[in-house]
Amino acid sequence: MTDETSPADGGGRAWPGRVKRLVRARPKTALAVTAAVALVAAGLGTWAAGTGPFESRDRYCWGAWEEGSGPEFLGDGGGSRTSEETAPTPKRPRGRCTVAIRSEGTSSSTGDYVRKAEVTVTYGPAPRDAAERVEWLDTYLGGSAVPLPDGLPGAVDEDRGLLVLPERCDTPDGRPTAVTIDSESGTDWSDGVSLSDGAELGGARSVAELLVSAANRGMAAAGCAPGRPLRVTSPVLTLAEKDEDYFSRACRIKGMEFGKGTNGLEYQVGAVTRDFQSCSVRLRRDGDRYFDALMVAQPRLAALLDGVPGREPPARGWRGTGVFTDIGGYKVVRAECAGRPVTLMALAPGTRETTRYFVAFTNAVTQRLGCAPVAPGGSGR
Known part of the structure; x- marks a missing residue:
């Protein structure tokens, strides 16, 4: 086992390369304070497992998160919390940490239940395989994801997030390194019914802060931290509307009628x-x-797709370079638009023909950005 020091965010504490522990809700009573005083009196240090000035709080994800701070899953509301983590190192810049919460209870209407939640942070390069990389990226950028604020290259929603690290953290083969956060939770009832719901990460802003904090610690452990820690200081974008299930034209884009x-x-x-x-x-x-x-x-975010578009147009009449695949169901095109490169991608399961929808989306983008059409017969400025 190798110990790594993560000084980012004022840490400086040595965090083991791999740690697994169980943390249970601790009694906040006078007895705990008395025990702390007894320890001091005995010359055994100032550590205490209670409250007050000697309180010791557990930390997670290489020291990035502290018990009792931020979202509900870090709270001290009962049940048990376990954590397992592997820190990245300069020789092996990959890491993972997981915080799992389990609680039990009884409801007068539905009986006994067990509630479980798990939050996972992963530090490492984007997948090498092109199909896996496109699928992986869409997991964090699709749906209700919004860009990170303050120019940070990444995106978050209420359950997950992705942050692309500075170029100094890239792999030797040029792939960007990213930090991701994922969560899942659910309740199992004694009558056999199971319900999945959110892990209570505190909203997109909270996810952004958790993500950036873990990224700072991970970069410090891997030896590629920038001079100043990354920070989230601005508000996170709020989507103007929720999902819509009664429509004739998806996303109000002409040509996306299903x-x-x-x-x-x-x-x-x-x-x-x-x-x-x-x-x-x-x-x-x-x-x-x-x-x-x-x-x-966004350049660093788009760098996650470097190499995927290839060097030739994806099909006759398309501007730029790209690839359309049947296996994996993805389309990726990169072209100059309004003086800079933009990368467009689409995914669909199975072998359904979706080119016309991709053309419609591409037209909507080029019209909005004010550049020449990318799709054949498309519209732009």
């Missing part, structure tokens, strides 16, 4: 900025992807 199948679909208009635009169409019954389209122009 015909009779619309009755079983819902769409989400994502963020629409100079650097980012998304439109997600999902199956209403289970939320699975039907068609996702994204535009990314």
Whole structure:
């Protein structure tokens, strides 16, 4: 086992390369304070497992998060909390930490239940395989994700987030390193019913702060931290509307009409900025992807797709370079638009033909940004 020091955020404490522990809610009583005083009197240090000036709080994810601070999953509201973590190092810049919470109770209407939640942070490079990389990226940029504020290259929603680290953290083969946060939770009832819901991360702003804090610690451990820690100081963008399940034209984009199948679909208009635009169409019954389209122009975020578009146009009449695949169901095109490169991508499961929807989305982007059409026969400025 190798110990790594993570001085970012004022840390400086040595955090083991791999740690696993169980933390239970601790009694906040006078007895705990008395025990603390006894320890001091015995010359055994100032550590105490209670409250007051000697309180010791557990920390997670390489020291980035402190018990009792921020969102509900870090609170001291009973139940048990376990954590497991592997810190990145300069020789192996990959890491992972998981915080899991379990609590039990009884409801007068539904009986006994067990509630479980898990929050996971991963530090490492983007997947090497192109199909895996596109799928991975869409997980964090699609749906209701919004860009991180303060020029930070990444995106968050209420359950997950992604941050691309500075170039100095890139792998030797040129792939950017990223930090991601994911969460899941659910309740199992004694009658066999299970319910999945949110992990109570405190909203998109809280997710952004958790993500950046973990990234700072991870970079410090990996030896690629910038001179100043990354920070979130500005508000996180709020989407103007929620998902819509009664429509004829997805995301209000001309050409994105899905015909009779619309009755079983819902769409989400994502963020629409100079650097980012998304439109997600999902199956209403289970939320699975039907068609996702994204535009990314933020340089570090777009760097996650370097190498995927190739060097040739994806098909006749398209401007720029790109690739359309049947296996994996993705389309990626990169072209100059309004004086800078933009990357457009679309994903759809199975072998359904979705080119016309991608053309419609691409037209909407080029018209909005004011550049020449990218799609054949498309419209732009």
